Amino acid sequence: MATVTRKAAWRAGAANGWNDDLVWYAAAMHRMKALTPQLDVFQTTFISALRQNLPQSLVDQMASIARQWSDPLSLGYQSQVHASFVPATSWPRFRRKKAIWHQCAHDQWFFIPWHRAYLVEFEAVVRKHIGDLGGPAATWGLLYWNYSDHRTDPTRLGLPKPLRNATLPAGVSVPGVTAQPDGTFANPLFDPTRHMTGDADPQSGTLWATATQALLRPHFANQQDTGFVSFGGGVLETPNNAALFHQDDEPGELDRQPHGSVHVQVNGSMALFETAGLDPVFWMHHCNIDRLWETYARTLGHSYPFNAATGPAGAAQKSWTKQRFNFLRPDATVKTWTAPEVIDVTALGYAYDSTAAPPLPPSPPAPPGSQAGPFGIVAPLDALRSLPQPITSTRNVPLAAEIQTRMSPPAGTPSAGLVAPRIADDTRWILRFTGIRALRPAPTSYEVYLGLGENEPAEPADSAHYVGLLSLFGVYEATREDASATTGKMRIFDVTPQVTALGPAFDLATSTIRLVPLNPERDLAGAGMSIEQITIESA
Numbered sequence: 001m002a003t004v005t006r007k008a009a010w011r012a013g014a015a016n017g018w019n020d021d022l023v024w025y026a027a028a029m030h031r032m033k034a035l036t037p038q039l040d041v042f043q044t045t046f047i048s049a050l051r052q053n054l055p056q057s058l059v060d061q062m063a064s065i066a067r068q069w070s071d072p073l074s075l076g077y078q079s080q081v082h083a084s085f086v087p088a089t090s091w092p093r094f095r096r097k098k099a100i101w102h103q104c105a106h107d108q109w110f111f112i113p114w115h116r117a118y119l120v121e122f123e124a125v126v127r128k129h130i131g132d133l134g135g136p137a138a139t140w141g142l143l144y145w146n147y148s149d150h151r152t153d154p155t156r157l158g159l160p161k162p163l164r165n166a167t168l169p170a171g172v173s174v175p176g177v178t179a180q181p182d183g184t185f186a187n188p189l190f191d192p193t194r195h196m197t198g199d200a201d202p203q204s205g206t207l208w209a210t211a212t213q214a215l216l217r218p219h220f221a222n223q224q225d226t227g228f229v230s231f232g233g234g235v236l237e238t239p240n241n242a243a244l245f246h247q248d249d250e251p252g253e254l255d256r257q258p259h260g261s262v263h264v265q266v267n268g269s270m271a272l273f274e275t276a277g278l279d280p281v282f283w284m285h286h287c288n289i290d291r292l293w294e295t296y297a298r299t300l301g302h303s304y305p306f307n308a309a310t311g312p313a314g315a316a317q318k319s320w321t322k323q324r325f326n327f328l329r330p331d332a333t334v335k336t337w338t339a340p341e342v343i344d345v346t347a348l349g350y351a352y353d354s355t356a357a358p359p360l361p362p363s364p365p366a367p368p369g370s371q372a373g374p375f376g377i378v379a380p381l382d383a384l385r386s387l388p389q390p391i392t393s394t395r396n397v398p399l400a401a402e403i404q405t406r407m408s409p410p411a412g413t414p415s416a417g418l419v420a421p422r423i424a425d426d427t428r429w430i431l432r433f434t435g436i437r438a439l440r441p442a443p444t445s446y447e448v449y450l451g452l453g454e455n456e457p458a459e460p461a462d463s464a465h466y467v468g469l470l471s472l473f474g475v476y477e478a479t480r481e482d483a484s485a486t487t488g489k490m491r492i493f494d495v496t497p498q499v500t501a502l503g504p505a506f507d508l509a510t511s512t513i514r515l516v517p518l519n520p521e522r523d524l525a526g527a528g529m530s531i532e533q534i535t536i537e538s539a
Helices: 020-034 040-052 056-066 075-083 113-133 242-246 251-265 278-300 315-322 381-383 475-481 496-502
Strands: 002-008 325-328 336-337 351-352 388-399 402-406 429-437 445-449 466-468 487-495 512-517 530-538
Touching: 020 075, 020 113, 040 056, 040 075, 075 113, 075 336, 075 429, 113 325, 113 336, 251 278, 388 402, 429 475, 429 496, 445 496, 466 487, 475 487, 475 496
Parallel strands: 002 351
Antiparallel strands: 325 336, 388 530, 402 512, 429 487, 429 530, 445 466, 445 512
C-alpha cells in the first residue's frame, strides 16, 4: 500500500492560503454536498433551531431531511456516521444494506481509535471523488488544522483562510464548481453556521487550541472513577456496550482539550454531535487530533496500549481487542475495525508531515499512584481502596457569566482537618464537576481556577491557581438524551499540583472556584448552562 502524507493546512504558499491539496478537498466536498439532498434547507433549519434551543419540531424537520442521506459517498451520510437525529428504526438503506449511523465514541478510551478509523473511511471517500475528477487520488491525504502549533506561529489559531468565505477568491478554480448566476463561484469549504469565521478573537486567548496538558499526562488511559486523568480516557471493560461507547463519563485530556474546546470555539454545526461532520473543518480538526495521538505515542515515547509484553491483565485488554468499529462503505460492504488495527498509521497508508510536539514545559512529577502501570489501571481491590472521597463542595452553579463560588465542608466537619499539609504526602486531589447541563450546545468553554481571592486576577500562566479548561462539548447531548434530567455530565481535574503549590496556609474547606468564559460575548445565559455540584476529593 502506498503511503500518503497528511499535511498542515497552515503552510507556506499563496497569501490566500489555497494550495493543491485544499483545491482537491474542495472539489470532493462539492461532489459530496451535491449528493446530500436539501443540505441548504437542513442548515437553515439548524441555525433557526440553535436560536430556539432546538425545539423538537425543528429537530424532527432536520431528521426528516437526513433520512434522505443514504449514499455513503455523500457528506450527509458521512456526517450521520458520527451521530444522527434520525432514530435507528428509520435509518435509510443503501443497496439493501441499512445505514450504520450514530457510532461516535466520546468520553472514554475508544474516542481516539474510533475517530482514527472514521478518518480512514472518510479519506477513502474523498479520494474516490478526487479520482473520479481525474485528480491525484493516489497521493492526496487529509489536511490537518494545525492550531495546536500556535506558539510557533500565532496565525494558525485562525480558521484556515480557504474555509472563511462563501465564494472562491479570484484566481482559484475548483474542479466541478461552476459559476453562480451572479458570476461568483461557491466555496465548498464554507459552512454558514460557524460562529468562528476568521482570525482568532484575541479575547478568547489560546487555551481552546492548546494541547499542552494532554501531552503531559503520564497515562494513556485510566480505570473508571479512580481519580486519574489520562490522555485517552477511562477504560470500558465491557466491549460493544453501545450506550457507554457512544458517550461515557470519563473523557481523556485530549478529548476535553483541544478536541472539545475547538468544537465549541468554532461552534455552529461543530457544536453538536449530530451536525459536526457537515462542516469541512470537522475533518481537518480531527486529523489534527489524530496527529496529536502520534505525537504522544511516538514522538514523546508513550507508545500505544498493550504494545509491550506486559500490561494490565484481563477485562481491559480484552475490551481493547474486542471492541468493534463498523462502517458501511460505498461498495455496500461493511468494514469492521478494532483498536489494535489502527495503531500503525503506516499500515493504514498514511504519515504526517510533522508530529513534532509544540513547545512543552518540563514534565511535572507523576501524580501519586502512577506506579499503577503505563495506563493508570490498578487491580480491582486497589481501585476500591483508592476511590476518591469528597471532602468539600458547592452546589447549583450557573454558567451565564464569569462566576466565583466558595466551597464548604459537610456539616460537622472541622475545617482544620482539610488543611493540605495534614494529609499524607501521597494524596491526590481531585476537582469534580457533576450534573453539568445545557439547554443548547455550549457556546463557550471555561477557564477553571482554584483558590483565587476575590480581587486576584485570573491568568492561565498562574500555575498555582489555573487548573484547566472546562470544555462543555457533548453536555447538551447528554442533557437532551437524559429524559429524567438527573445526571448531566461529569468532568474531573487533577488539582494535586495546585494544592501543593498553594502551600501550608491553603485550606480546602473554604477554597474558591472561579470559572471564566473564553467567549463572554456569546449568548451564555440563553444556553441555560449549569453545574449541579462541584466537589474537591482526596484519592
